[in-house]
Amino acid sequence: MHNVVLVFIDGIGIGPRDQRSNPLACFSGKVLRFFRDEDVELPEHGMCVPTDACLGVQGVPQSATGQTTLFTGINAAAEVGRHVQAYPSGQLRQLISSQSIFRTLMNKHFRVTFANAYTPRYFEKRPRWISATTQMCESAGVQLRTMEELGSGTALFMDFTNRILQNLGFDIPLNSPVQAAEILVNLGRDHDLCLYEFFLTDLVGHRGTLEEAVTLLREVDEFLAAVVARMSSGSLIVTSDHGNIEDMSHGLHTMNPVPTLLWGSIQKAFPSPHQPMSLVDIAPRIEDHLDGHRKRA
Numbered sequence: 001m002h003n004v005v006l007v008f009i010d011g012i013g014i015g016p017r018d019q020r021s022n023p024l025a026c027f028s029g030k031v032l033r034f035f036r037d038e039d040v041e042l043p044e045h046g047m048c049v050p051t052d053a054c055l056g057v058q059g060v061p062q063s064a065t066g067q068t069t070l071f072t073g074i075n076a077a078a079e080v081g082r083h084v085q086a087y088p089s090g091q092l093r094q095l096i097s098s099q100s101i102f103r104t105l106m107n108k109h110f111r112v113t114f115a116n117a118y119t120p121r122y123f124e125k126r127p128r129w130i131s132a133t134t135q136m137c138e139s140a141g142v143q144l145r146t147m148e149e150l151g152s153g154t155a156l157f158m159d160f161t162n163r164i165l166q167n168l169g170f171d172i173p174l175n176s177p178v179q180a181a182e183i184l185v186n187l188g189r190d191h192d193l194c195l196y197e198f199f200l201t202d203l204v205g206h207r208g209t210l211e212e213a214v215t216l217l218r219e220v221d222e223f224l225a226a227v228v229a230r231m232s233s234g235s236l237i238v239t240s241d242h243g244n245i246e247d248m249s250h251g252l253h254t255m256n257p258v259p260t261l262l263w264g265s266i267q268k269a270f271p272s273p274h275q276p277m278s279l280v281d282i283a284p285r286i287e288d289h290l291d292g293h294r295k296r297a
Ligand SMILES: [Zn+2]
Pocket: 011, 063, 202, 203, 206, 244, 253
């Protein structure tokens, strides 16, 4: 199988192994076990390629430009001359609409999906500012998943446990990290590219405590380890847009490289862990990987 599952985790970088600031140093993760200047050993022959998120542009990397770069393969920070925070502005939205990996793959009739479910509120009153991923889906014609799909086990909420939804009063059962992983892997099997976005890491990195970061990352680690264990075929990529939660000594993003974790045959499309790579390199490699398999099929 050639299918690719892409898990995008907002705001996680590779920092030093320091228990006072880096929550990843406070527990023994199965997947989230990358530290500066250390070789990484991942389960199931996974590979970690440190990935530059600063993109040759002065200042601390931010979400809108980082995500646009990640999902288009174009250096969006260089295009607009700075790192842009939070939601993509007009120029970035245009880049996403015309050049996103969803758009390119949909044009080539690959099966593409976004695993995240949206609440009814989103459809009733579409917010003025939308995320890079939402912009990518809407412009490429990739259907947004709903609470109905969440209920039938064919979508995940941005909090894959559904805890936040239950607290909001939704009648949705809780997922264990393992159950959430099963949903994602099943969805991945039916698509050439399946993307899942998780951004609580960035929120906790901005506003949380070290203890809250450890609690959250333990759960994310359990989820990712279960995805890795269940990816019997196909490829898995886990990556981020910029550092943040790996340094809880302050509430800001970091300039650390982000991890790009790779499992399966897509590893062959990437450089070795010691060769430099940046956020621009990910989308084109996913495309090459899928194109290559189609040619051989
Ligand atoms: Zn942030």
